[in-house]
Amino acid sequence: MIALLVRDLRLAFRAGGGFGLGLGFFLILAVLVPLGVGPDPQVLGVIAPGILWVGALLACLLSLDRIFALDHEDGSLELLATSPIPLEGVVAVKAFAHWITTGLPLALAAPVLAILLNLAGPGYLTLIASLLLGTPALSMIGAFGAALTVGLKRGGLLMSLLVLPLYVPTLVFGAQAVTRAAQGLDGSTPLLLLAGITAGSVALLPFAAAFALRINLR
Amino acid sequence: MIALLVRDLRLAFRAGGGFGLGLGFFLILAVLVPLGVGPDPQVLGVIAPGILWVGALLACLLSLDRIFALDHEDGSLELLATSPIPLEGVVAVKAFAHWITTGLPLALAAPVLAILLNLAGPGYLTLIASLLLGTPALSMIGAFGAALTVGLKRGGLLMSLLVLPLYVPTLVFGAQAVTRAAQGLDGSTPLLLLAGITAGSVALLPFAAAFALRINLR
Amino acid sequence: MASFWEYANPVKFMRLSGWLMPLSAVLAAVLIVTGLLWGFFGTPDDYRQGSTVKIIFLHVPAALMAINAWAMMLVASLIWLIRRHHVSALAAKAAAPIGATMTLIALITGAIWGQPMWGTWWAWDPRLTSFLILFLFYLGYIALWSAIEDPDTAADLTSVLCLVGSVFAVLSRYAALFWNQGLHQGASLSVAPGTRMDWSYKAPLYLCMIGFGLMFLALVLAGTRTEIRARRARALLTRERVRA
Amino acid sequence: MELRVTDLACARGGLPLVEGLSFAVTSGEALVLRGPNGSGKTTLLRTLAGLQPALKGEISCPPEQMAYAAHADGLKSTLTVTENLTFWAAIHGVRDIEPALEAMNLRDLAHRQAQHLSAGQKRRLGLARLMVTGRWLWVLDEPTVSLDADSVALFAEVVRGHLAGGGAALLATHIDLGLPEARVLDLTPYKAELLPDLGFDEAFL
Amino acid sequence: MELRVTDLACARGGLPLVEGLSFAVTSGEALVLRGPNGSGKTTLLRTLAGLQPALKGEISCPPEQMAYAAHADGLKSTLTVTENLTFWAAIHGVRDIEPALEAMNLRDLAHRQAQHLSAGQKRRLGLARLMVTGRWLWVLDEPTVSLDADSVALFAEVVRGHLAGGGAALLATHIDLGLPEARVLDLTPYKAELLPDLGFDEAFL
Numbered sequence A, B: 001m002i003a004l005l006v007r008d009l010r011l012a013f014r015a016g017g018g019f020g021l022g023l024g025f026f027l028i029l030a031v032l033v034p035l036g037v038g039p040d041p042q043v044l045g046v047i048a049p050g051i052l053w054v055g056a057l058l059a060c061l062l063s064l065d066r067i068f069a070l071d072h073e074d075g076s077l078e079l080l081a082t083s084p085i086p087l088e089g090v091v092a093v094k095a096f097a098h099w100i101t102t103g104l105p106l107a108l109a110a111p112v113l114a115i116l117l118n119l120a121g122p123g124y125l126t127l128i129a130s131l132l133l134g135t136p137a138l139s140m141i142g143a144f145g146a147a148l149t150v151g152l153k154r155g156g157l158l159m160s161l162l163v164l165p166l167y168v169p170t171l172v173f174g175a176q177a178v179t180r181a182a183q184g185l186d187g188s189t190p191l192l193l194l195a196g197i198t199a200g201s202v203a204l205l206p207f208a209a210a211f212a213l214r215i216n217l218r
Numbered sequence C: 001m002a003s004f005w006e007y008a009n010p011v012k013f014m015r016l017s018g019w020l021m022p023l024s025a026v027l028a029a030v031l032i033v034t035g036l037l038w039g040f041f042g043t044p045d046d047y048r049q050g051s052t053v054k055i056i057f058l059h060v061p062a063a064l065m066a067i068n069a070w071a072m073m074l075v076a077s078l079i080w081l082i083r084r085h086h087v088s089a090l091a092a093k094a095a096a097p098i099g100a101t102m103t104l105i106a107l108i109t110g111a112i113w114g115q116p117m118w119g120t121w122w123a124w125d126p127r128l129t130s131f132l133i134l135f136l137f138y139l140g141y142i143a144l145w146s147a148i149e150d151p152d153t154a155a156d157l158t159s160v161l162c163l164v165g166s167v168f169a170v171l172s173r174y175a176a177l178f179w180n181q182g183l184h185q186g187a188s189l190s191v192a193p194g195t196r197m198d199w200s201y202k203a204p205l206y207l208c209m210i211g212f213g214l215m216f217l218a219l220v221l222a223g224t225r226t227e228i229r230a231r232r233a234r235a236l237l238t239r240e241r242v243r244a
Numbered sequence D, E: 001m002e003l004r005v006t007d008l009a010c011a012r013g014g015l016p017l018v019e020g021l022s023f024a025v026t027s028g029e030a031l032v033l034r035g036p037n038g039s040g041k042t043t044l045l046r047t048l049a050g051l052q053p054a055l056k057g058e059i060s061c062p063p064e065q066m067a068y069a070a071h072a073d074g075l076k077s078t079l080t081v082t083e084n085l086t087f088w089a090a091i092h093g094v095r096d097i098e099p100a101l102e103a104m105n106l107r108d109l110a111h112r113q114a115q116h117l118s119a120g121q122k123r124r125l126g127l128a129r130l131m132v133t134g135r136w137l138w139v140l141d142e143p144t145v146s147l148d149a150d151s152v153a154l155f156a157e158v159v160r161g162h163l164a165g166g167g168a169a170l171l172a173t174h175i176d177l178g179l180p181e182a183r184v185l186d187l188t189p190y191k192a193e194l195l196p197d198l199g200f201d202e203a204f205l
């Protein structure tokens, strides 16, 4: 299992490995939105929490199809499925690797981009906390979506369509926590709910995803 | 050339072919942004033109790596490069196919999503016009970016980073046109500039892209 | 003794649905037509909302069926996953487009209603929002069915999606409530004291709701019959190809 | 140990391809599957490896005891030869990759990225993976494609070593494997006629 | 017509592989390239097909007269056999794909999607593409990989037909092509030693 994690991380960091894909996208969004919406700091401040969370979510979505698709194309997935590691473990490890290369950097980079979007002062800590709590759920849910669509050529859109509604609660609670904190209100309830979603997904979805993978391989 | 166009369109419309990838993403963004930003119709109305244009741009960006990457993986690109069609023609046709399957549906679907984002009444016509005028430039610029990064595994991020700055003028003029129209002002100057950008890219970029492809193949 | 599961046999199911489907279709047509005519011409205009209120006779039954269709798909998916009855999977497949259409009808009639009432076609009210999300769930489910060629694989995958999706649909509903306490009115037909709606509205509304329920049944049966015929054609073709 | 297959039938895309197949492979033995293109060799091997269900029949040996190598090699093009091999070794709880590198003559290429290998070198690496699985039965689909004569001989040597160590191998191929002593099984006579049991679809008839 | 190669040197990844190579192929002739794995056959064929520049030397025949077939087949997996073939025919201005379907025995598979073909059937389709290019010189990299004996014979027949019609062929392979009459060129003696001319990098020495 550790070998798999190490390999996935190594692949991500190798040239062209897609590390930073999510981060880059996040940055792009934070730059484009002010260009599109206009420079009014008032407006930007109001929409900042929402835009940052939407950006984080899209950044995850984009890097998702890489979780299994590449391994499927070059035949590694079949070999992994016939290896001694249980497929549930493979799914969990791959989702974890995805989180390390996408969710974690996003959470750490978010405060910098929040400055670009003029987020109000009290929101910063909650922003990091909510992303750290919420992105694991995004990776795990995404791994489930990727497992459902792995055999399909260009399953990208289909996966986005499947995963998107599943992401809604995470997005709402995450953005709400930051919005409330930025307004000086208490954001701990949505944070707790966020933690609940993450715990639930991490506990249950690997089984659903492994089931889907097994079906897709045959 | 027509055979190539027909093939690309057919591939896009085949199961899992990625037609609607951009459209789906556009829809997703229009639903997610209010969920993140909050339901206030006032705020939504102000940011609608910007968000819609950013959404269209990202939708193009996402489907871009498909322009050459798939053909490169299965060896078709090498065979096309050794075929009687000039590579410039290949690029132009592929960009056109990308526009038909991405830009055109985006322009047509935008008004519906504009309702979700509460765009002010006078903006609708200009929204369609600006997207129809601007998206061909997005496809053509994108094809150039895709040509630059075609050999690289997971060139996606690199391509986004390369293409993004090239997209900025299109985005700014497009969003400005719609914002002005929504406020009841005259939006024809940015529309004209948009048309200029499109004409320029369509005339010149196929050559640059074909050059990049030739280098990447060797 | 005939058990319920015997109807999971396609042949038995075809026989049963052969008469059940037209029967419920006719009943549904009668009930809906009566309900709508009564509702449109036999009820007084609302003192606040004028005649626009009458769209409720389409809006509410459609909304009801939109949710019930998903519930039915959930049950059918469970039956497929646990007992692997093919008719069950095909019924879930047939129900999805119908449920999606119902959701769309609820959304569109709501929008038509909202324009005079709230002065806008669309508002991000939690109820509307959760219905929009439900619509996305339907789209994803249908898309997954159509993207996979092998029917058993597709049935397995869509069933898992339906299970996981149901959990998240409920979560989304709470999230939407948390997000915005909206404009939309609450449950109007609650049996609790203080019911706000007059019987002159309720009676035709109930007719329409029962009618929509029967219509849903008829459509699902018809859809399932089509799917069964398609599978039969597939089996015959396979047999041909093996012979060839 | 033994792999015993009894009255096996398997299908691809809903179409039965092979039926009534029975054979056995015991320790120290290699069995070569032959048959024209499209006769179902790949399908059969995937079924044995547990990647798809059999239509009917018995397979005595669980997939956990087999090392499967498909048409695709399962290599990561941005990892080096050593990294690729170390990964699969770790997955199977094997420590030492040196014998495998040695046996498939990959020493000189050890630090080359997989994307910079020639077709035959990639294949050699794919085959070296088998040696680090520690599995008893090797199930190989056209293993010697793209290999030159020397590499085919190397491969035959490796297979013989595996057999001598109590292993067994099942190989599908059209070309020479350098293993004249192996038993050959032709799949042609087992081509599926109208199969009496069409699986679930039968219920719809 | 004739392909004449004079004192050719080519490199892969900045490393010279082949040097001092001269040969000629004329109408009606087939030349088989042999050489161990990694000796540069693929690199040489890509250079001839104009996909990468030569280090030095002359190639008399422009890439526009060659039909190149690589390790990968260039098939679209969601298109059917007919659609794939019609596309390449249209690209090369050829109308009729029937002879190609017939020659490679693809009639029965004409409406099957490429992703549902077996390895050998895919290869047959890849080779059928050559017949609709209308090109004079076929440049083929391991064309008979995965083919069974019957298909190899079909392929040999097709190549002979092409030669008889005034064409020529250059084939790299490790295995039997069914073309005993073809001339063979072994690349081993042309292995590049330290090449005197390092190209532009030389300026840095």
Ligand code: HEM
Pocket: C059, C060, C063, C064, C106, C107, C108, C109, C110, C111, C112, C113, C114, C115, C117, C118, C121, C122, C127, C128, C131, C184, C185, C186, C187, C188, C189
């Ligand atoms: C003044 C305007 C409206 C009134 C009086 C109204 C009334 C109702 C009523 C009575 C129900 C049934 C609730 C139940 O039985 O639980 C309902 C459900 C629903 N309405 Fe409306 N509606 C209005 C506007 C809208 C609009 C504008 C939309 C959407 C664009 C909409 C979408 C829905 C949806 C999706 C449902 C189903 C929700 C559920 O049952 O949970 N409605 N509406």
Ligand SMILES: Nc1ncnc2c1ncn2[C@@H]1O[C@H](COP(=O)(O)OP(=O)(O)OP(=O)(O)O)[C@@H](O)[C@H]1O
Pocket: D012, D013, D014, D015, D017, D035, D036, D037, D038, D039, D040, D041, D042, D043, D044, E115, E116, E117, E118, E119, E120, E121, E146
């Ligand atoms: N989805 C499908 N529908 C119908 N037939 C299919 C489908 N997928 C594969 N086939 C057919 O199944 C057969 C078995 O293919 P398989 O890959 O097992 O053959 P093989 O013996 O390995 O051939 P090769 O030697 O060419 O690799 C082929 O004839 C192929 O055309």
Ligand SMILES: Nc1ncnc2c1ncn2[C@@H]1O[C@H](COP(=O)(O)OP(=O)(O)OP(=O)(O)O)[C@@H](O)[C@H]1O
Pocket: D115, D116, D117, D118, D119, D120, D121, D146, E012, E013, E014, E015, E017, E035, E036, E037, E038, E039, E040, E041, E042, E043, E044
């Ligand atoms: N980027 C690179 N850096 C260094 N060496 C490379 C690079 N890319 C390829 N090579 C080497 O170049 C050689 C030539 O490879 P090529 O594919 O031409 O061989 P080949 O004769 O076709 O072999 P095969 O029979 O295995 O297909 C190989 O030894 C390969 O390892």
Ligand SMILES: [Mg+2]
Pocket: D041, D042, D043, D141, E118, E119, E120
């Ligand atoms: Mg095979």
Ligand SMILES: [Mg+2]
Pocket: D118, D119, D120, E041, E042, E043, E141
């Ligand atoms: Mg080669």
